[in-house]
Amino acid sequence: MCGIVGYIGNRESQPILLEGLKKLEYRGYDSAGIAVFTEQGLEITKTVGRLANLENRLSGDPLRGSVGIGHTRWATHGKPSDVNSHPHVDNTSKFSVVHNGIIENYLDLKEELMMAGHRFLSETDTEIISHLISVEYDGDIVKAVQRAVKKMRGAFALGVLTEYEPDKLVAVRYASPLIIGIGEGEKYIASDIPAILEHTRDIYILNDGEMAVLTRDGVELMTMEGNAIAKDVFHVDWDLMTAEKGGFDHFMLKEIYEQPRAYRDTMLGRISADGKSVELPELKMTTEQLRGINRVHIVACGTAMHAGFVGKNVIESLVRIPVETDIASEYRYRSPIITPDTLVIVVSQSGETADTLAALREAKRCGARVLAITNVVGSSVAREADDVIITLAGPEIAVASTKAYSSQLIAFYLFGLYWAQIVGSQEAGEIAHILAAMQSLPEQVERILARVEELKKIAESISHHSSLFFIGRGVDYAVAMEGSLKLKEISYIHSEAYAAGELKHGTLALIEEGTPVIALLTQEALYEKTLSNIKEVKARGADVLGIDNEGHEVEAARSVDRTFAIPRTLPILTPALSVVPLQLISYYASLALGHDVDKPRNLAKSVTVE
Structure with missing residues (x-):
């Protein structure tokens, strides 16, 4: 889950973009960046870390212009770094994109583009979008975006700029939230209402498969096929604090209601197109290594430990491998029996839980392979584990964990099914049956x-x-x-x-x-x-x-x-x-x-x- 914001109007865009990103930083704080049309053309400033890092960099070298897009990142593809930060551009630097979501087929698209001579700088799935749009561009940015998104599979909310048409900001929504703000002589895009509430209370809420073309004087709404649509303006009468919570009274309630999306996002790109098998390309362990494991230790604390108890049942039921569960604060003090054939699975929402991190290090010292299930790409647990499955719950603000826990369950189901595929402990039909039921879970929640x-x-x-x-x-x-x-x-x-x-x-x-x-x-x-x-x-x-x-x-x-x-x-x-x-x-x-x-x-x- 990332945050995107965009502005087109007559005022300086940089302060508006930065203020919007401050309201969206809860959606991701691995990096931040903005792209602005300046007198020199399309210019980008971006940096790893909190938004304050970006503000510091811009304080001495601001981007001056009245059209721009911004992004605050929750890393999924590629570690937090300057080069993986958004906005991304194509090889000509004439097309710039900010993106919230996941492009499932980005590796296939990237390979095709590389065969055609395109060069990529980042590890992200987003960078391919700017390249796709540049390939499709023939003088009409709207049609280029429409053709590009037809090639993409996954979830995306996009803000798109091109130096060739600096009077337009194109926005697209498919399975990731996006709103359009309406002001006098100026328009906005944002992932969430708080980002623009200071400037306007009149918005369009885009639905899946819809896009918008913003100019200073108006907003053109259409489907991704180009068919015009009409939409009522929604007037926001919440105060700012309520808006930051999405209209809910508390972050915890908001996060409970976000669980259907968290389920979908954690499954996204990890179930084959035909729905019959699990794909976990992020795992580095070979099939031979997976087949060689003869015992599992699941180690975690608190809520993550409770997810681990479910994970024990899942792995033992699907793979028929014995599993022990352990509280991380006890694990390394009981001299656990660890062999090279032991897989230790550590579970941590933040990826920084001290006891879990200490258990991970003890397991590696004893020669075990370690798989981490965590919600944070660049965390200590993610960096130090041999393999990582990222749960895509998005940042969790409330102290009491809800969507992070349930996303950990989805990760265990996916890993258990993947392992069962490798060792043949479950029939293909049974795996497909379970996957079909999993994909019904969001609607059932x-x-x-x-x-x-x-x-x-x-x-x-x-x-x-x-x-x-x-x-x-x-x-x-x-x-x-x-x-x-x-x-x-x-x-x-x-x-x-x-x-x-x-x-x-x-x-x-x-x-x-x-x-x-x-x-x-x-x-x-x-x-x-x-x-x-x-x-x-x-x-x-x-x-x-x-x-x-x-x-x-x-x-x-x-x-x-x-x-x-x-x-x-x-x-x-x-x-x-x-x-x-x-x-x-x-x-x-x-x-x-x-x-x-x-x-x-x-x-x-x-x-x-x-």
Whole structure:
């Protein structure tokens, strides 16, 4: 997830672009840059690091002109560096592009362009776009962009300038957000409303497959095929703080609602065009190395550890390789048994978690190959691991992790399926079946989010209690642990997660009349067993909410006080759905208690000390 902004008008563009990028820096802070039409032509200044670095560079050598585009980067293809920063240009430097998204087929396009004599400077997928447009240009920038995007597969929001037509700014949206701002004698593009709210409150919201041609005097809206479209102007009446949160009250709620996009982005470019196999070109390990692994250690902290518990189930089920999970702060102090045939998977949202980084280094010292699952390309974990799978959740602002956790689950599913393909532990038809179900997950999450009022009522009733319990079996137990952590960290209600079958071994003594229990029962093979455990707590007076699958509501209602059914999916994939109602229950319970949801007490977003 990156941030783009553009301006065409009569004022100096540089300060407008920089102010817009400040409002978008939450979307990425690996690098920043701007391109402006000056008296000398199209000029670009860009630099790695925070936006402040760009401001410092421009303070002594500003770009003067009234048309420009800007970008703040969340690195996906290519490490954070000056050369990988946006905007990108073609070999003539006459065409400049800023891009938010992923071009799935960029390697094929790049190879074709190189065969035709094009030279590339960066490792990014974006650079090929400026080259494609230059190839297609025949005097009409709009048609050149239309022809270029037809060759691209993936997700993209684009801002395009050419020195040949300096009175136009072209914008395109496909599967990445983009808005158009309307001012008197000036127009804007941006990834999000806050970037331009200081200048205008009248906007067009582009839909997928739409584009716009901006001039100082007007905006022409059309499809990517060139058919004109009409669109109502949306007047923004939010204040700036609300706008930065996308209209949501808190970043956490915004990030919960961003999970369908995070799922799609993390899968994007990693599932074959026919939907039958997984492609992970970013992995450096050979098929022979993958076949030679005979055990796996998954090491992480907190929420990432809970994703690791699901990952253990995924790998063992799909690949039939034994997996151990370990808390990173304990891992290197227990003298783990590591051999050259051990794969250590470290999981960290920030890629800077101190304990996880120390565990990674210990694993490498002992000769293990290390795979990192992280959300940050240039992080320490990403740099030091042998292989990396980047989760494309985008920056996560709230302390309590939501979309980063669920994107880690998607990464585990992709890696488990990829490994199963290599070793032949699953039939091709079964892999295709799971991938088809995975691609339905974003829409299924959206269906859960549409029922938020039900969950809000449940959360408000829970907020009156001082203690709560979560129970489940199999991957339901792994999700129960994450649900319990979410509730504790933002509502401060004491909660514990238990394997449902373990209740009678001691913890059942904690259940008394009116004790709230959230029971997950999404695993068909364990359904009857979990129902029996629910009856055990009900017999002691517990008030039980059952999280079950659609189709089981009537049966479950005989044993629980309330039910919330998630859309039906494959048992292995239910954690990607069942966690969403638990996130929302935690959020609304905290809200009911008047707590600061985004900044819970005593906690920080990234734990960079042991």
